[in-house]
Amino acid sequence: MVCGGLLIGSGVLIVQDKHLEGHALATGTSMLMSLGMGHRYIKTGKVMPAGAVAALGTLSVAYHMKKVLAWAA
Numbered sequence: 001m002v003c004g005g006l007l008i009g010s011g012v013l014i015v016q017d018k019h020l021e022g023h024a025l026a027t028g029t030s031m032l033m034s035l036g037m038g039h040r041y042i043k044t045g046k047v048m049p050a051g052a053v054a055a056l057g058t059l060s061v062a063y064h065m066k067k068v069l070a071w072a073a
Contacts, residue, residue, distance in 0.1 A: 006029040020071040
């Protein structure tokens, strides 16, 4: 619930032309989600939902980090 709220907040920032801040918030949120669910996946070995969320979170980190670097330049 908290991660969802933070990701919505990042989307609001991006829509308000605060791209760097929005993508930075999304990067941090996705990183926390990936780490938490990755830990759960390692602990349980179950792909659904922990492994899938960890994988999608990792992809999200990569995308938003690329955007942060583009907007910071």
